[in-house]
Structure formats: C-alpha cells, structure tokens
Amino acid sequence: MSAAAPYAGLSPDLVLDAVAATGLRPDGRLLALNSYENRVYQAGLEDGGFVVAKFYRPARWSDAAIDEEHAFARELAEADLPVVAPLVFAGRSLLAHAGFRYALYPRRGGRAPMLESREHLEWMGRLIARIHAVGARAPFRHRGALDRAAFVAAPMQAVLASPLLPARLADAYRAAGARLDAAIAARQAAVGPLRTLRLHGDCHPGNVLWTDAGPHFVDLDDARMGPAVQDLWMLAADAAAMDALLDGYAQFRDFDPAELALVPALRAMRLLHYAGWIAARWADPAFPAAFPFAAEARWWEQHVADLGEAAEALA
Structure with missing residues (x-):
C-alpha cells in the first residue's frame, strides 16, 4: 500500500476475504459502487441478500474519528431515524483486514428524491x-x-x-x-x-x-x-x-x-x-x-x- 495508490492491493479476493472474516459467507458476487474518497463494494451472501463493504482511505480519518462517525449513525438509528448504520461484529464496527480498515453496512436501495416537490x-x-x-x-x-x-x-x-x-x-x-x-x-x-x-x-x-x-x-x-x-x-x-x-x-x-x-x-x-x-x-x-x-x-x-x-x- 502506498500514499500514491492506496488501494492498489485491494483485490476482489481481498474484499471477499474481508467480508468472510466477519463470519458472513460471501457467494462471490461483487459489484464496485460509485465512490472516490473510499472504496465501496456490494457483496452477495450465500444466505441471501447483500452487504455493502466500505474500505476507508488510509490516513484520512483516525480510528477515533471513524468510531465517532459509527456511534453517531447508531445513535440516529436508535432514535428511529432512517440512517444506515454499520453492522457490529464482536462489539466492533470498524474492522481491519490485510492492512485495510473497513466496515460493513446493510444494503438499502432507493431512488433519487424529487427536489422539485x-x-x-x-x-x-x-x-x-x-x-x-x-x-x-x-x-x-x-x-x-x-x-x-x-x-x-x-x-x-x-x-x-x-x-x-x-x-x-x-x-x-x-x-x-x-x-x-x-x-x-x-x-x-x-x-x-x-x-x-x-x-x-x-x-x-x-x-x-x-x-x-x-x-x-x-x-x-x-x-x-x-x-x-x-x-x-x-x-x-x-x-x-x-x-x-x-x-x-x-x-x-x-x-x-x-x-x-x-x-x-x-x-x-x-x-x-x-x-x-x-x-x-x-x-x-x-x-x-x-x-x-x-x-x-x-x-x-x-x-x-x-x-x-x-x-x-x-x-
């Protein structure tokens, strides 16, 4: 991993291995989603459905800052607000695999809002x-x-x-x-x-x-x-x-x-x-x-x- 190309080592196999490291079972389906600052993928699961895996850009945020983001998302979700919060595994939502920090989210679909309405x-x-x-x-x-x-x-x-x-x-x-x-x-x-x-x-x-x-x-x-x-x-x-x-x-x-x-x-x-x-x-x-x-x-x-x-x- 380098500052110039921080995601050069983030291969599809590594993404799937990171999902599997949580105990979930990916089925091999993987789709890169539109993101530049971070890298975000939709991964299919053997048990059905999908998760979204977000790999954080190295050195942009500290672990403490990402933990605050996650805690805020959970606080909003617990207040019954429609905000997508990260999944928690063994008490942690900020995870690490092969030198990358990442989080998994439930997939939530939708369409663009009608801002003329x-x-x-x-x-x-x-x-x-x-x-x-x-x-x-x-x-x-x-x-x-x-x-x-x-x-x-x-x-x-x-x-x-x-x-x-x-x-x-x-x-x-x-x-x-x-x-x-x-x-x-x-x-x-x-x-x-x-x-x-x-x-x-x-x-x-x-x-x-x-x-x-x-x-x-x-x-x-x-x-x-x-x-x-x-x-x-x-x-x-x-x-x-x-x-x-x-x-x-x-x-x-x-x-x-x-x-x-x-x-x-x-x-x-x-x-x-x-x-x-x-x-x-x-x-x-x-x-x-x-x-x-x-x-x-x-x-x-x-x-x-x-x-x-x-x-x-x-x-």
Whole structure:
C-alpha cells in the first residue's frame, strides 16, 4: 500500500476475504459502487441478500474519528431515524483486514428524491431537523469542524503544491483565494456566533435515497461540527425550495434565520475544497480517470475566475 495508490492491493479476493472474516459467507458476487474518497463494494451472501463493504482511505480519518462517525449513525438509528448504520461484529464496527480498515453496512436501495416537490422538501426538512436534534446532544471530539482551516487553507495549500495548477496561474489563484477567504471571514463575522452541532456534513441529493416509505440518509463520511444550514443548502435549488425545507424543519426544531446569510460563504468554501480535493488525490489512479478536466489549463483558468466572482458576490 502506498500514499500514491492506496488501494492498489485491494483485490476482489481481498474484499471477499474481508467480508468472510466477519463470519458472513460471501457467494462471490461483487459489484464496485460509485465512490472516490473510499472504496465501496456490494457483496452477495450465500444466505441471501447483500452487504455493502466500505474500505476507508488510509490516513484520512483516525480510528477515533471513524468510531465517532459509527456511534453517531447508531445513535440516529436508535432514535428511529432512517440512517444506515454499520453492522457490529464482536462489539466492533470498524474492522481491519490485510492492512485495510473497513466496515460493513446493510444494503438499502432507493431512488433519487424529487427536489422539485414541495412535499418531498418538507419531508426532508422534518427529517434533517430530527437528525439535528440528536446531533445537538453532544459534540464530536475527533472529527473536526466545518471551518476555514479545513475548507479554505488546506485545499489551497494542496492546489498550490500540485502540478495540475499551471505555473502562470499560481499568483492569480493565490490572490483570488486570499480575497475569497477574506470575504468568507467577513461574512462569518457579520453573522456572528452560531450554534454548531454534529452534522451529516455532505447532505447533497446523492446521499439521500427515497423509497415508498420516504427518504433515508447514507454516507456519514463527512460528518463534522458546523451550523445547521450546512445540511440544508445543498438540497435547495432556489429560495422557494429553501422555504419548503425550513417549513418542514420548523415542525421539529427551531432554525436561526441568521444562518441563511452563511450560504454564499459555505458555497464558496465548497468551491475551494472541491479543487483542493482533486489536487490532493490526483496520484490516486481513480482521480485522473474520473476528473480528466482537472488536467486542462482552461479548467483552472475558469476556477480562478469563479473564485474572483464568488469573492465579489460575498463582498
């Protein structure tokens, strides 16, 4: 295993052996699921059904941080919330096999939510409020926060250290990023102190599956501390959608309307983080294949322009 290709040794046989190490009996069926940060597989079982095996990227999270993620998922499930929690074997949900850390999950199907439906948006708002009610009980201690250090400084450092950024754009990128960072800081200061809580953290439509019984959430891999609005804004295509989400949210939990002013700053932080994430992971062979545009100078030219526009909008 190497930092450049952390999953080079993760063969199909190794995945099946890891499932079998828990006492389950895989039947040989294996399907790689869409995931870049980690590696995720659906494995068939001899007794019927499937499990989902998630292999964690080495060095991204500490064991303590992954244990917190799992404990949060179990806490939500025990509160009768539709969140997929990891399976437990001999008292442990974070497992290890052949140098890889992994967890097994029950397979839960579903379809994409209809975010143009006010009924669906209100339902999502109610569910997120209930998740936040549990998330507010206690803080994370090992998973960090949604802050400028993690979502501005670190990704900018990764981009500036990467060969992907054309040398002629380095000064422009550094200046645009600094302006945007200052604008983000100013917006946060203007909004003032906010309550933070344990969040899903990456609450976009792809992490919500809808069934006839309603929505359920998957993938708490980005769970961290932050303001409640972080779990709402990526589901809202416009002001009307946000209104619907908040109407549902208010049925179970109070929402501080001052947090809405943070949405442009959160969107800008995600913009910076996305480029930094690709740059930091570029040595992983999956990334050039999935994000070939990042090797093109024109994409970085547009990214620098987008940073400048985001800073102007925030100002």
